[in-house]
Amino acid sequence: MNELATKYNPSEVEGKWYSYWMEHRLFHSEPDDRDPYCIVIPPPNVTGVLHMGHMLNNTIQDILIRRARMEGKNALWVPGTDHAAISTEAKVVAKLAADGIKKTDLSREKFLEHAWDWTHKYGGIILEQLKRLGASCDWERTAFTIDDIRSRSVIKVFNHLYDKGLIYRGVRMVNWDPKALTALSDEEVIYKEEHSKLYYLRYFVEGEDGRYIVVATTRPETILGDTAVCVNPNDERYGWLKGKRVIVPKVGRSVPVIMDEYVEMEFGTGCLKVTPAHDVNDYMLGDKYGLESIDIFNDNGTVSEAGGMYVGMDRFDVRKKIMEDLAAEDLVEKIEDYVNKVGHSERTDAVIEPKLSMQWFVKMNDLVGPAIEAVEIDAIKFVPAKFKNIYRHWMTNIKDWCISRQLWWGHQIPAWFMPGGGFVVAENEEEALIKAIEKSGDSSLTLADLRRDPDCLDTWFSSWLWPISLFNGILDPDNEEIKYYYPTADLVTAPDIIFFWVARMIIAGYEFRHEKPFGNVYFTGIVRDKIGRKMSKSLGNSPDPLDLIDKFGADGVRMGLMLAAPAGNDIMYDDSLCEQGRNFCNKIWNAFRLVKGWEVSETAAQPEASRLGIEWFGNVLSNTLAEVADLMGKFRISEALMAVYKLFWDEFSSWYLEVVKPAYGTPVDRATYDSTLGYFDTLLRLLHPFMPFITEELWQHLSERAEGESIMTAILPEGCRYDDPIIGRFDVLKEIIAGVRTVRLKKQIPNKNQVLLEVNGPHDDTLDAILIKMGNLSAVDQIEGKNGASAGFIVGAVEYSIPLEGNVNVEEELRKLEADLKYQQGFLATVEKKLANERFVSGAPEKVVALERKKQSDAKEKIAAIEAAIKAIRS
């Protein structure tokens, strides 16, 4: 062991142990008698690559899983990927386009072949990357949202909801993505503030020569679809318009003026143009007043035949062109700068076009009840709790979910159209045929007569089943696995998918399983760069996680991320955090080198200092074990890690090891050595969930281990919190030692030179053995008054001093003491002011008053000690 390098080398260690864990199936879980602890992974996009958000997210999950495993639970972390309908289809379409193939030239079957090829080629890369991080997922269970079990689950659920009347098909105004050529749900639309223009256009009034009204719009191109103009009936300016008609500029169409209080009189001119086919509100008005609806756009956002002019031009080109043409005809009143919110597709960033179309919807209102309640009463606990509000608000204002997508890559909607009109919903073709015959009464129907709806379902319509479908709980609701693992314990996810995924999983849990899907939801923050920008590909400010692992080691990166990541707070990532993690690995590594380098003597007696050190550290360790357990229970992971960090670095390395370290060239006694290895073992266990690789490496070195044994499955001792007097005494000791060291530093006394420590006052000598060793003292002498030249310090109310030969800077000593005196006097004054206040003494609890009195007497004692020291120096 002595030939260990002075630095920890992660690359030599990580691959080895990951293979070892896999080989011995240590991540694998099956139902047994132990308590289950289960996390289902938020499935990353199958063709995605690991980014910093995944790193954060999955590090947290792994820490929770590994800790649960070491607490003796049957821990299972189920991995998998998401087929990500829109983005994967977009990637495949782009790849085909690069090869000169258009999607429209392919059959559905042919296209899906390409998509599967693509998935097999790039799919699962991200899972391989997670292994580098040390993720202890049960890879034997890896699932895919579109594999056989998950697909059949989706179909079954669709049928279930349809049969309950909770899924319907209808023409509605939906969010249309002209780039992906599909409808989207409301959640997939991101509104961005944009600097645009407000165009004021003239609409001449029919039959009133030369009289016109002015209408303000941000989208002049949609006048091609105008079928009315609307004003507020209370608007006195426009009372005369009642019953009139106006001419849509340029288009020349005569449209009615309608009156509705929906119109804000203050906005623009108080006149609203109504385009029922291309605006949600206008659609509502059109519906109310029976207006004609003219769909002027093709699916790709170009003007359709129905537009009548500019046919085939893109909507944004038309905007420019039509304004030129309107200006040429003097139909433009003015143009103003205007800031408004424009909806963009979450996946393609294309500007959303509100569009009337036939789609499938889920009636959400009938499903949310138990899901709202569960979070409200903390049956499902959100961490941090602020997300409860956001969740409640969304759930109580929920709208129907548009679940159909005009895509091929996904779960095809299980609806079949019949030749004579109408459709049936079924779990498969055979069932569809039976239902179709029944419904139509036409027994001559064959499968060839039925046409399946070509559309696919929203990706989230499969992800919302994830905690259930992973255990086949939809198809086989009574199987052992679902009964054992469900509900899962914790969910760890980013807050941006709270509606897409978290809320819907809760809804699905209650609807399909009558039980919550998980007990706690831990919302991570967003990983930002040092100056607070969200990490993104386009900004190029996101480091490649694998490069980071190469540079700092997986444990270093894990630690770096966790140090800065309180739940729900964004994390300002900086490489220096990983550096700190890497440095900590070295610290652990070198502490191990030290201990394993000791020669052990079976005959040497245990020094008193070591005995005391062992007693003290045992107490500190137990306290920290309990503290970490408490913090982890509250998901305060970075604080837990910090407690472990300080325990190892400060208490164990800087204090304990220095106390028990044998003098150079001498052996350590057996008892001290064994205790030290025992502590090291516990420390490694405590560290393991955070830093799995280095801890496994050192643990295996610590003593002989049988093949297949691992720290992963070692049990973490439980600590307990208590105040042993030795902890307090040791704290005082640390102060005294620090005082000695400060004097050494100030007086330039080398550490190897022994000094005498003189004590003036009531000094507790029970830990003197340690004091003498750590201070390199010749002795600790009790004295009265002052013995000549010395440099001193005060701890509590006791004066300590180190006699010096020759030049003592009396002035400096005095300055120091006087500054201290001034502080203590000021402090005493505030305490006495409180005590002099009668209302405080009578009003405050007895305990608080007693504490103040204690402060008062302590301060007085201390002041007396300082004054004595000053007097001694002066005399």
Place this chain on the structure above:
RNA sequence: GGGCGAUUAGCUCAGCUGGUUUAGAGCGUCUGCCUUACAAGCAGAGGGUCUGCGGUUCGAAUCCGUAAUCGCCCACCA
């Protein structure tokens, strides 16, 4: 436009039901050290009128009000 959250040391953050020595940590900074585990280290030190203003209280970083700044979520003013 509504709602929510934040503002504590140079940076990132703790500080839970007001009282635990006139506020703590990690990192960074400064000083001294290549001390026989570790210079990616050791030892020591400095650093804050808790965003401003007002209020409640014997007592406020903590509770209330208000202003400013930042952030997030939601919403159909074209």
